[in-house]
Amino acid sequence: MEVLLSNRKMAAITENMFFALMAVMLSRLAVVASYYGGDGGWGDAHATYYGGGDASGTNDGACGYGNQISAGYGYITTALSTPLFSGGDTCGACFQVRCWGDGGCLNGNPSILVTATNLCPPGSNGGWCDPPRQHFDLSQPAFSQIAQIPVGHVSIQFRRVSCLRSGDIQYTINGHTFFNLVLISNVGGAGDVASVAIKGSNTGWRTMQRNWGQNWQDESYLNGQSLSFRVTTSDGRTVTTYDVAPANWQFGQRFSGGQF
Incomplete structure (x- = not known):
């Protein structure tokens, strides 16, 4: 009898977990449908x-x-x-x-x-x-x-x-020493960038600030370090690409890496 009750209890827990998971999945699908116009919302x-x-x-x-x-x-x-x-x-x-x-x-x-x-x-x-x-x-x-x-x-x-892009995300590095201004372009998925983080090979991740449009800035010394980027779009998706720019990058150069 104890085993039977235990099995029934486990079945009830499993069923509740299933319905909870389905609710979360349906909620996420509804958000995606609404965001991309899948609900016909013109x-x-x-x-x-x-x-x-x-x-x-x-x-x-x-x-x-x-x-x-x-x-x-x-x-x-x-x-x-x-x-x-x-x-x-x-x-x-x-x-x-x-x-x-x-x-x-x-x-x-x-x-x-x-x-x-x-x-x-x-x-x-x-x-x-x-x-x-x-x-x-x-x-x-x-x-x-x-x-x-x-x-x-x-x-x-x-x-x-949703945006369908050919090729990878483009990172154009402008600015000067202690002022890194990076233009993020050719972004797929949602297309609009909500946040950017940058990492030098000798540093941790640093959150960049929007300067204007899709130009993002960071005021740190990153010369001579390979650069990695973490890009998050408005739908909450994130792409992290390591060593996008090699250690010998120069201001004015464009590099590519990762895509949604």
């Missing part, structure tokens, strides 16, 4: 375009990527109004955007995937970028894939999606 916004037909005018934006084409983001990008840009936190994030409900939309209301690389500042485009409006100032090549260029302004719907 938001309403408006879109214009800038930068010319070759998108060259979209380079050197507020995210700090410089030449966004060589940084891995290509021509299909967007600037965001202040509420969406969130002080640079959203740099590198990806959105699915579809033209919606305007005569200027191409047939079938097509959608595209764009990367946030710039800020559309208040006062731009006739006030469409003024808070609290949610606005996408698309590169001209991006806009032309969903709407007629002469129209210039359309209503859209948008949602966050």
